[in-house]
Amino acid sequence: PESKLPSLGTTIFTRMSALAQQHQAINLSQGFPDFDGPRFLQQRLGFHVAAGANQYAPMTGAQPLREAIADKTAALYGYRPDANSDITVTAGATEALYAAITALVRPGDEVICFDPSYDSYAPAITLSGGVSKRLALQPPHFRVDWQQFADALSPRTRLVILNTPHNPTATVWQKSDFDALWQAIADREIYVISDEVYEHICFAADGHASVLAHPQLRERAVAVSSFGKTYHMTGWKVGYCVAPAAISAELRKVHQYLTFSVNTPAQLALADMLREEPAHYQQLPEFYRAKRDRFVDALSASRLKLLPCEGTYFLLADYRAISDRDDVSFCQWLTEEVGVAAIPLSVFCAAPFPHTLIRLCFAKQDATLDAAAARLAAL
Ligand code: PMP
Ligand code: GLN
Numbered sequence: 001p002e003s004k005l006p007s008l009g010t011t012i013f014t015r016m017s018a019l020a021q022q023h024q025a026i027n028l029s030q031g032f033p034d035f036d037g038p039r040f041l042q043q044r045l046g047f048h049v050a051a052g053a054n055q056y057a058p059m060t061g062a063q064p065l066r067e068a069i070a071d072k073t074a075a076l077y078g079y080r081p082d083a084n085s086d087i088t089v090t091a092g093a094t095e096a097l098y099a100a101i102t103a104l105v106r107p108g109d110e111v112i113c114f115d116p117s118y119d120s121y122a123p124a125i126t127l128s129g130g131v132s133k134r135l136a137l138q139p140p141h142f143r144v145d146w147q148q149f150a151d152a153l154s155p156r157t158r159l160v161i162l163n164t165p166h167n168p169t170a171t172v173w174q175k176s177d178f179d180a181l182w183q184a185i186a187d188r189e190i191y192v193i194s195d196e197v198y199e200h201i202c203f204a205a206d207g208h209a210s211v212l213a214h215p216q217l218r219e220r221a222v223a224v225s226s227f228g229k230t231y232h233m234t235g236w237k238v239g240y241c242v243a244p245a246a247i248s249a250e251l252r253k254v255h256q257y258l259t260f261s262v263n264t265p266a267q268l269a270l271a272d273m274l275r276e277e278p279a280h281y282q283q284l285p286e287f288y289r290a291k292r293d294r295f296v297d298a299l300s301a302s303r304l305k306l307l308p309c310e311g312t313y314f315l316l317a318d319y320r321a322i323s324d325r326d327d328v329s330f331c332q333w334l335t336e337e338v339g340v341a342a343i344p345l346s347v348f349c350a351a352p353f354p355h356t357l358i359r360l361c362f363a364k365q366d367a368t369l370d371a372a373a374a375r376l377a378a379l
Helices: 012-022 039-050 063-077 092-104 121-127 146-152 175-185 245-258 264-276 278-299 327-338 366-377
Strands: 087-090 110-115 131-136 157-163 191-195 221-226 239-242 314-318 357-361
Touching: 012 327, 039 264, 063 087, 063 239, 063 264, 087 092, 087 245, 092 121, 092 157, 092 191, 092 221, 092 239, 092 245, 110 121, 121 131, 131 146, 146 175, 157 175, 264 278, 278 314, 278 366, 327 357
Parallel strands: 110 131, 110 157, 157 191, 191 221
Antiparallel strands: 087 239, 221 239, 314 357
């Protein structure tokens, strides 16, 4: 058939993980932990399966999970979404993003994204007949230039998609960024998707700034999160989004025909986890900060130049002192010849990306990080 997405192939994450496996390289490419999630969560899953919670969950999500999410949101961001009308449980953040984009974007609408940007946004925009306007952010801080943003707005602008903490640059938005966004869009009908899947992996002094903590913006926003990151269980594919009732009603129309509902026993286990083990996500920044610092220390012996990492479990490294290859061929060489797989940054950008940057995932056991750092330090 004629392709609706002719320029797309298999995602970089799948390709790099396959290449890593083929060459038995240490895989710091695709973002997933090489260790397991909490035993408590696994036991609760077994419990709910044995207790017979094995039929369809409600379309919007299991009630105990939506209520636990409402409580957590109130505790963290000072705003309690309505568990019935504002919270929708989805098959990972990926489905929440797709449902929200599909619900909001009409043919011809423009959507502003910030490059580098996560790979799932643009295809969903294209499939809805929208046009991505991708604003390039510059290393090392990748901050939004609000004048450039204002200049990019047009009468057709319908949606802005942001991501904080940010994959792949590991930067975070501050409250002042949300204020600037609100100032720029307040008097227009523009919606916001805030991808906050790394909300609990934030090292910034002020903590994670959520769109949900912004009283005006949250009236226009879909906040997206994922339990895969928080509980080291990327394979469970349970995420959720929080949005005002009118927006939720529209994205639920998409969700109900995309997946209808999500794995019941996993939702109930996650509700137990949120309620009974809040210490897990409270301690997550320290857990990943220790990994980041260990990895950064070990890499200080290398010729890689490391960029600041304020959140996520990714670290950017500039390899200019080691090679003058482009980033895609550098990552291929690194996997095949050095035995470490990484992600080239240019794949997250629409315009040519004239930098020599790779993304390394440090959601790995200490031994994995030490072994990878030793190989990289030898370059
Ligand atoms: N958004 C970002 C920024 C991500 O990094 C990821 C996954 N790594 C997702 C969304 C998708 O999350 P999920 O696996 O829950 O679908
Ligand atoms: N989001 C993960 C990453 O950034 C990958 C998810 C996927 O493979 N689709 O590495």
